[in-house]
Amino acid sequence: MLIKIAKPSDLHESDVTPESIYLSRRRFMGGIAGLGAGLALPGNVSANADYSDVPEGNAPAWLEEKISDTQWRAITPSDPEQDALTPFDDASGYNNFFEFGTDKRDPARHADSLETQPWSVVVDGEVNNGGRIALEDLARPSQFEERIYRLRCVEAWSMVIPWLGIPLAEVIKRADPTSKANYVRFETLVDPEQMRGQRSSFSIIDWPYVEGLRLDEAMHPLTLLAMGMYGRELPNQNGAPLRLVVPWKYGFKSIKSIVRISLVEEQPMNTWQQIAPDEYGFYANVNPDVDHPRWSQATERRLPNTLFRPNIIETQLFNGYADEVASLYAGLDLRTHY
Numbered sequence: 278m279l280i281k282i283a284k285p286s287d288l289h290e291s292d293v294t295p296e297s298i299y300l301s302r303r304r305f306m307g308g309i310a311g312l313g314a315g316l317a318l319p320g321n322v323s324a325n326a327d328y329s330d331v332p333e334g335n336a337p338a339w340l341e342e343k344i345s346d347t348q349w350r351a352i353t354p355s356d357p358e359q360d361a362l363t364p365f366d367d368a369s370g371y372n373n374f375f376e377f378g379t380d381k382r383d384p385a386r387h388a389d390s391l392e393t394q395p396w397s398v399v400v401d402g403e404v405n406n407g408g409r410i411a412l413e414d415l416a417r418p419s420q421f422e423e424r425i426y427r428l429r430c431v432e433a434w435s436m437v438i439p440w441l442g443i444p445l446a447e448v449i450k451r452a453d454p455t456s457k458a459n460y461v462r463f464e465t466l467v468d469p470e471q472m473r474g475q476r477s478s479f480s481i482i483d484w485p486y487v488e489g490l491r492l493d494e495a496m497h498p499l500t501l502l503a504m505g506m507y508g509r510e511l512p513n514q515n516g517a518p519l520r521l522v523v524p525w526k527y528g529f530k531s532i533k534s535i536v537r538i539s540l541v542e543e544q545p546m547n548t549w550q551q552i553a554p555d556e557y558g559f560y561a562n563v564n565p566d567v568d569h570p571r572w573s574q575a576t577e578r579r580l581p582n583t584l585f586r587p588n589i590i591e592t593q594l595f596n597g598y599a600d601e602v603a604s605l606y607a608g609l610d611l612r613t614h615y
């Protein structure tokens with residue numbers, strides 16, 4: 278079973294129809310804490326799943342509507358203690374988003390300058406049905422889902438984040454790829470006026486930030502195009518209004534503020550591979566047995582942590598999603614294809 282779908286009556290059952298597990302946002306938000314009373318909650322939706330500290334956002338009406346119609350899915354595997362949701366303040370205050378600076382606090386400080394409404398995405402390349410698509414139109418045909426995923430940065434810290442979004446596969450299917458489409462290439466916005474990190478002449482990044490996936494990875498049901506987190510729209514520092522989430526890969530694959538999705542024939546060159554090919558590969562699958570040349574990947578620091586509670590946990594192969602994704606890499610040497 279790929280995705281464990283929860284229903285209110287038995288949140289540990291996996292063989293239920295999507296209809297039977299539908300939970301409106303009101304019910305979910307109104308008290309995901311309240312929902313706990315008398316119900317067994319699945320793994321990572323633990324008692325601390327409480328969005329009350331999440332500030333009101335500034336979502337456009339269409340996005341509010343999509344969010345209020347979210348279908349809730351709990352993704353396994355998870356450990357209820359270890360995989361408690363990361364507090365919103367940590368997930369939105371400790372970020373990598375080099376377009377706004379290199380310090381972990383820079384994105385939260387400076388990403389307000391990004392104008393995310395309106396937004397459109399160009400879908401092009403090896404497709405029969407491409408073009409520039411308003412974000413609203415990209416989202417409209419798909420049901421929003423909540424996915425609680427681990428996010429493991431290549432720098433050996435990690436979080437557990439409840440995303441809201443749609444499967445990337447649905448967007449790709451609608452684009453109708455040609456037989457030559459083997460990979461998907463993504464680009465982040467380039468606008469030095471809005472993104473102060475792009476104004477720096479010291480930047481090591483050759484903008485735009487680019488990422489890529491093999492087509493089968495992009496079509497995998499775990500691969501999400503997120504437009505929200507913690508029950509609301511994405512904060513700018515987390516990649517508003519549209520970012521990729523690929524939970525079994527290092528965080529740098531999860532490209533933010535996407536403006537272009539291209540179906541391509543050849544394996545794209547991604548930003549970090551271009552900067553340091555010995556350290557960052559195309560695949561970037563989370564793997565405790567393949568160390569970064571400068572540090573071990575065997576463990577990770579689960580945020581939030583302190584000096585007195587370092588919260589070091591063991592890193593899992595494919596970030597704990599091996600049952601779901603290992604078959605994608607049958608026969609591939611994960612040491613050479615890091």
Ligand SMILES: Nc1nc2c(c(=O)[nH]1)N[C@H]1C(S)=C(S)[C@@H](COP(=O)(O)O)O[C@H]1N2
Nearest residue numbers: 372373374375430465486528529531532533
């Ligand atoms: N455009 C863009 N996308 C990006 C990055 C970036 O610098 N620019 N950083 C990546 C890295 S290294 C990580 S770990 C994640 C961090 O996501 P978060 O800040 O939402 O936790 O975003 C990824 N996506």
Ligand SMILES: [Mo]
Nearest residue numbers: 430431528529
């Ligand atoms: Mo990262």
